[in-house]
Amino acid sequence: MDKKIETIRVDLGERSYDIAIGSNMLRSIGTSLNPFDFSPKVAIVSNTTVHPLYGDVVSNSLKKAGFDVLTVIIPDGEEYKDLLRVEHIYNELLKAKLDRSSSLIALGGGVIGDMTGFAASTYMRGISYIQVPTTLLAQVDSSVGGKTGVNHKLGKNMIGAFWQPRLVWIDVKTLNTLQKREFLAGVAEVIKYGVIWDEELYYFLEKNRTRILNLDRDVLMYVIKRSCEIKAEVVSKDEREAGLRSILNFGHTIGHAIETVTGYRKYLHGEAVAIGMYLEAKLASMLDLINNKEVVRIKALIDSYSLPSEKPLDIDVEHILSSMELDKKVVAGQLKFILPEKIGKVRIQTGVSWKIIKDLLQS
Numbered sequence: 001m002d003k004k005i006e007t008i009r010v011d012l013g014e015r016s017y018d019i020a021i022g023s024n025m026l027r028s029i030g031t032s033l034n035p036f037d038f039s040p041k042v043a044i045v046s047n048t049t050v051h052p053l054y055g056d057v058v059s060n061s062l063k064k065a066g067f068d069v070l071t072v073i074i075p076d077g078e079e080y081k082d083l084l085r086v087e088h089i090y091n092e093l094l095k096a097k098l099d100r101s102s103s104l105i106a107l108g109g110g111v112i113g114d115m116t117g118f119a120a121s122t123y124m125r126g127i128s129y130i131q132v133p134t135t136l137l138a139q140v141d142s143s144v145g146g147k148t149g150v151n152h153k154l155g156k157n158m159i160g161a162f163w164q165p166r167l168v169w170i171d172v173k174t175l176n177t178l179q180k181r182e183f184l185a186g187v188a189e190v191i192k193y194g195v196i197w198d199e200e201l202y203y204f205l206e207k208n209r210t211r212i213l214n215l216d217r218d219v220l221m222y223v224i225k226r227s228c229e230i231k232a233e234v235v236s237k238d239e240r241e242a243g244l245r246s247i248l249n250f251g252h253t254i255g256h257a258i259e260t261v262t263g264y265r266k267y268l269h270g271e272a273v274a275i276g277m278y279l280e281a282k283l284a285s286m287l288d289l290i291n292n293k294e295v296v297r298i299k300a301l302i303d304s305y306s307l308p309s310e311k312p313l314d315i316d317v318e319h320i321l322s323s324m325e326l327d328k329k330v331v332a333g334q335l336k337f338i339l340p341e342k343i344g345k346v347r348i349q350t351g352v353s354w355k356i357i358k359d360l361l362q363s
């Protein structure tokens with residue numbers, strides 16, 4: 001392993017766990033499981049892209065540590081994040097006789113993490129799982145916090161469970177093989193943490209753009225660690241999104257609607273969130289909650305990472321509005337937004353009128 005490992009604790013009583021971040025970490029995943037009470041049978045769940053890259057190193061490390069390793073491979077793509085693939089995972093686990101003290105290892109991006117977590121939450125009424133996220137988005141966001149689930153044909157992430165992992169094992173070196181566009185989509189979620197919580201992180205992203213884009217290890221370690229610390233702190237205070245946790249949805253109310261209306265094909269999740277963040281910052285300015293200079297600064301950072309910030313011209317505003325109406329973030333017909341008051345601080349705003357959203361989207 002290169003240099004040191006940074007560890008962050010997600011504090012959730014008996015469901016607490018560590019997030020370990022380092023470089024070249026995959027080869028030591030086996031020994032990292034020694035402190036746990038897992039039975040020797042474990043299963044790696046991965047996909048057809050990530051497994052050829054990292055499956056062997058993870059599998060060998062687990063075997064060296066005394067585990068009996070089953071591997072379950074899912075085709076690559078969001079369209080496979082469904083109950084059919086979860087059933088496939090159950091079938092393989094049952095055939096290999098994994099038991100209630102077995103553990104699953106989710107090796108991949110957010111799709112694999114969400115699906116494996118959900119399979120773990122329901123297999124034999126719930127077994128342990130470890131997140132080994134290999135995209136920036138999964139490392140800074142989806143692997144932490146215990147939201148697991150799959151898509152239903154009537155809506156994304158509609159079937160799921162809160163089920164916390166026992167460990168999150170982040171190897172920043174895996175980002176070297178990630179496509180640039182996927183990496184940048186992950187940066188959007190980091191920008192989000194800066195806006196909602198930490199002006200210093202935001203400033204860091206402004207000042208260190210070149211080093212981040214060059215995948216400088218120390219800079220990435222800092223960015224991932226700080227993002228995980230923020231997510232851990234928010235989740236520790238509000239595991240099931242009764243209040244505070246919803247601030248993590250900054251950019252997502254409009255972002256989700258844009259993803260839905262474009263059929264999940266035009267934009268990656270992080271790209272849609274980038275558009276959502278700028279539009280929601282503009283909304284905050286229309287409501288006189290934020291100084292327009294801050295909105296300009298938000299757009300400048302999004303643009304500097306080659307992320308989209310403007311609503312695509314070919315999308316019908318009415319479509320976006322009706323998609324927002326169906327969203328999980330609409331409670332009792334009231335639209336809820338996370339709106340920035342300045343960089344580093346947001347507020348939860350309910351009762352935003354449909355008219356002002358329409359004006360925003362048409363402007």
Ligand SMILES: NC(=O)c1ccc[n+]([C@@H]2O[C@H](COP(=O)([O-])OP(=O)(O)OC[C@H]3O[C@@H](n4cnc5c(N)ncnc54)[C@H](O)[C@@H]3O)[C@@H](O)[C@H]2O)c1
Nearest residue numbers: 049076109110111112134135137138141142147174177178
């Ligand atoms: N649970 C949560 O809290 C949460 C939060 C945000 C997003 N999500 C979910 O996460 C999913 C998106 O995750 P994602 O952006 O990681 O997408 P993804 O899992 O589809 O990964 C993106 C692409 O990168 C490939 N890949 C992954 N790691 C790689 C590597 N190291 N080298 C080369 N290729 C690699 C994947 O095979 C895939 O083709 C969505 O389903 C979304 O709903 C969940």
